[in-house]
Amino acid sequence: MCAWGIAPALAAGNTIVVKPASETPLSTLYLAKLFEEAGFPAGVANVLPGAGRVAGEALINDPRIKLMSFTGSTEVGRHIGEVCGRNLVPAKLELGGKGAAIVCSDADVDAAVEGLSGALLFNAGQVCCTASRWYVHESVYDEFASKAKAHFESIKLGRGLDTESQMGPICTQKQMAKILECVAEAQAEGAEVICGGKRPMSGELAQGFYFEPTLLAGDDSNKWAQEEIFGPVTFLIKFSDEEEVVERANRNQYGLANSVWTQDLAKAKTIAHELVSGNSWINAHNVFEYGLHYGACNQSGCGGGVNSRATFEGYLRQMSVAARR
Known part of the structure; x- marks a missing residue:
């Protein structure tokens, strides 16, 4: 960076x-x-x-x-x-972010789980432009939640110098304590912990600032479905109407990086353009193309240059779309 x-x-x-x-x-x-x-x-x-x-x-x-x-x-x-x-x-x-990922009914669920999990767990979730609000269509919600849970629980925590490690520790003890507090508050407001939600309590990992990959589920009115946690924690939210979910995603105060997951290219471009953020990807998240402007809006900051809406087209799987406001 x-x-x-x-x-x-x-x-x-x-x-x-x-x-x-x-x-x-x-x-x-x-x-x-x-x-x-x-x-x-x-x-x-x-x-x-x-x-x-x-x-x-x-x-x-x-x-x-x-x-x-x-x-x-x-x-x-x-x-x-x-x-x-x-x-x-x-x-x-x-600045901060609370990226939304919209997983449509026709999305490749396996690809969405892999792509979003990779974006969230990179650097133990300590990334501004990750996606930590996952809106998943009701028709694929159960399948997505099950596969995401299995993926999260398979992640090997460990030191960065350990070649078998897939996710390292939180940067500071203070931040680890904040993540624990955020998860507890989310539960108090009705969120379900599908997996994770705690730090390892035994073995070598208990001595470090490690936190398990965490999947929460509930309503997006929950405080921690809207506020940045800055850790390996995401909020799973069910939706039924695509037009409504875009409006719900745009209620958030931030505007850094969102993504849409669908096999319908026309739908993907429409939703990506409607999402209010400096960057919107299609079937990918945190994939940066050289030469494209990277910026933000709302409480996520400003780009310091001309924010023009531009799209970069490629293969649907790895398409990167930068939506400008």
């Missing part, structure tokens, strides 16, 4: 200053070492580690900054946007 943000700035001839997240600075510092080994002139690529309230605050208020790009929480993004607005500095903000 760091390279994704800084590559265009460097290619356009700018110098850059990167403030990595306080919890994960090492990869960015290693990238700075590679810049040095590659022969970059001193001062072109700079890394400023530190706490957001100190290093980050100093950086966003520095008058020498001419453009700001931020990936992180909506709360912090609002503050950065406010400061940049006062300083008349353009800001690209990629």
Whole structure:
């Protein structure tokens, strides 16, 4: 993500200053070492580690900054946007998300389960643009839920250096505790835990910040069917009417990344265009095509460029559609 943000700035001839997240600075510092080994002139690529309230605050208020790009929480993004607005500095903000996936009655259920599970469990669910609201048509709901449960329960948790591991730990103890709290609150509001919902309590995994892949089911009025959890947790929601479900999906405050799963190309393009989000995929999720604009809307931020509605057509299975508002 760091390279994704800084590559265009460097290619356009700018110098850059990167403030990595306080919890994960090492990869960015290693990238700075590679810049040095590659022969970059001193001062072109700079890394400023530190706490957001100190290093980050100093950086966003520095008058020498001419453009700001931020990936992180909506709360912090609002503050950065406010400061940049006062300083008349353009800001690209990629913030929180609660992506919706609409699985239609004619979807390839096996492909949908595999694709959505892969998107959700990547990086232990700590991805803004994943899909964590799965709207599934009533005619395939039971089949989908059963196969998703089996897939989740087959995932092998383990350390990142373990070649057999399929999902690693949560980044911090604080975030793991928040996920536990979110699942408990969702249950208190009537959600059913189909699988997961807890951390491993025995063996080596009990010593780390691991959390089981979790499938919740219930009504989308549930708070945690609408709010970002930032972990390997998704909410399964049954629907019967395709026009209604698009409207329900669009009620959410975020607008980062959605997807639609169907074998009807015309239907897929229609629904993808109607979903309010910076990005909408068809029969895929988190598949990025080089050269297509990546942005957001609503509480997920703004792209910092011209948001035009554009579609990229390819094979139905792997089609990527970017829906612009």
